[in-house]
Amino acid sequence: MTEIASIAGVRLASVAANIKPWNRDDLVLVALDPGAAVAATFTRNSFCAAPVTVAKEHLCSGGVRALLINAGNANAATGERGIADARACCAAVGRALQLPPEQVLPFSTGVIGEPLPLEKLLEAIPVAASRLAADGWSDAARAIMTTDTRPKLAQRSVTLDGETISVVGMAKGSGMIQPNMATMLAYVATDADIEPQLLQSLLRESVAASFNRITVDGDTSTNDAAVLIASGTAGPRLDKADDDNYRRLRDAIVQVHVELAQAIVRDGEGATKFVTVQVRGAASSDEAFKVAFAVGESPLVKTALYASDPNWGRLVMAVGNSGVEGLDPSRVNLFVDEVQLVAGGGLAPGYTEEAGQRVFARPEFTITVDLGRGGAAEHIWTCDLSRDYVAINAEYRS
Template sequence: MAVNLYIPPESQIFPIEGVEIGTAEAGIRKANRRDLTVFRLAEGCSVAGVFTRNRFRAAPVQVCEKHLAGGHDIRALVVNTGNANAGTGESGLRAAHDTCAALGNVLGLAPTQVLPFSTGVILEPLPVDRLTAGLPAAVADASPSNWFAAAHSIMTTDTQPKIVSKRVALGKHTVTITGISKGAGMIKPNMATMLGFLATDAGIAPGLLRDMAGAIADRSFNRITVDGDTSTNDSFVIMATGKAPVRIDAVSDPLYTPLYEALADAAKELAQKIVRDAEGATKFMTIQVEEAGSREEALKVAYAVAQSPLVKTAFFASDPNLGRILCAIGYAGIDDLDVSKVRLWLGDVQVASRGERHPGYQEADGQRVMKEAEIVVRIALGRGDETETVYTCDFSHEYVSINADYRS
């Protein structure tokens, strides 16, 4: 059950000039579902990506990194769901390369101009014959208006498609931004998310786009967690087609900041939608850590709280057993933390001050807040001026059921 996840009507999902998308049924893992997606990009499109830091990086991740690092004119993306092509060794790399070659053959491109992406079950060989057999149908289906279909096609355990689309005024012109993401479990990105694709018709210099992609991932997908597991396949890609009459080549351009902020906001919305649709989630929680001595220690505390199974199950039960939050703060790894300076709020209710129960706190007030679908946990450390925010969810019985049955 997704928590307040907004799905825009198709009339509000704007195509990006220079991007065409097609989907097809390839039977990667299950029959009678669209599980193959192809993005076709116009010549001159800038493409940048950020990928998982998991040492078991999936074969398609390795191929994507190689093709992007080679400075190739990326003209196509291919995404399959149902099989991650991870933990598959040399045969997995061959399958990823064969996928690029097959799509390149259909589109008249070099294999190095294609980026492959996979998501699904780990440690199983990719049925590359089925994937490549489905490519002509996906290409034939290509249309600028297929973002909504693609958002469905890349889903695995997601219950809802995740899509964002907006038009933004930049100077005298308007640019369009549209993106999709997928992910519901195995989410603690150490770069990005399970899969995220964001496109704009603005023109952005390739080197600048690379820097933007990393910074945007850090503000959005690197601030979410469902279960603390970083996937083998995490990938976040930004495409800038240059079809709008806006071209940005340097940070000093006065249009850089508003475009960067618009792209970052879109990525943040996509990231939060992953948490809102997390496996079995019933609560969406914002963990805000203030007065930290550094960003790093703020994030240590935020993630310690956000990933604590005891905290997450308490929120699911609406049980104000809030000592669990203090416990997580204490083991977050700040060795010289002065607990007498720590304060804690649950929504508008102050729970702790001077490292102990706040004198005015009543458990009924804590329970009132915990029954809400969206909850803010605010923690002040009394150490400095840095603030960081992480988004997470509760743990329900359904999370266990989904993951116990995932391969069935």
């Protein structure tokens, strides 16, 4: 990948805390200069991890100046000890950077149900604080990986009032991926100057267009979070959503989030196919999403994708199993790329197995479902379900 731009006012460091028996960095510290604005969204899983609970509390306090991210241990389902450990990590960062602990947001990813190896983190945090640098994005993207096979980075630039504004982002995730965030962590930063409430609104909008449209296996993690940072070091002050400068910046941030979201699906555990599920002709957006995720999360559909098997019966099964009330099968049409499989609820005239198989054999293609019920349309991104997915997750704690 091309060299990742730095964001003025944002410094990163990656170190090895040896959280698991691996030979790699697994702890990232991000330091923000005074004046930065920070927005975040978190998992909706009721068993949310201790760092999520603490991060939410600290975010409400305002004035966030640091993020701490560890891989290898989720610090989830760890009770009061988990909360205490997350707070102890924040306090350690505060000591190292001379900040109040409430200005630190903790994040963890990895195995659920195991206590955080706190002493290892407490030893590594001062080392990370001594290595902070503006060019740490690539190393950080590798350090936050768990079952990911490659780091996930994206960047864009946009001109606002003649000044170049940068947007840089990193993410991790490849399994336990489902909307409402997933077992993913995402961090995007810009040097733009954005009013904090507008930044939070922008993040919600961008997540809806990106991370909430992906699924690998239908499981929502305990730890997922997305963070958007505006260091405020460049460009005009943005405080109105109807401003042209804001719209241009919003588009760049959405593009970064979409690229990161799609990278997660492409790197889905054992995935060999990247598939867009497009639903049109729906009565509402919610209905379109309901059908899209029913198709994109069906194990039978996903294994057919892996086999490059145009088993269209599994597709109509998933559409019919979506829970849409009053769905009329005789109005449903279904396509894969340029090939129509289903017309009026049955096999399309002229369809051949060979034509369907050619599309299913592609590494990327689009499944289009037309419900014939209205004008709403939505899309999601999914992948296949392979033998490697089972092996990776069966051996995850080994």
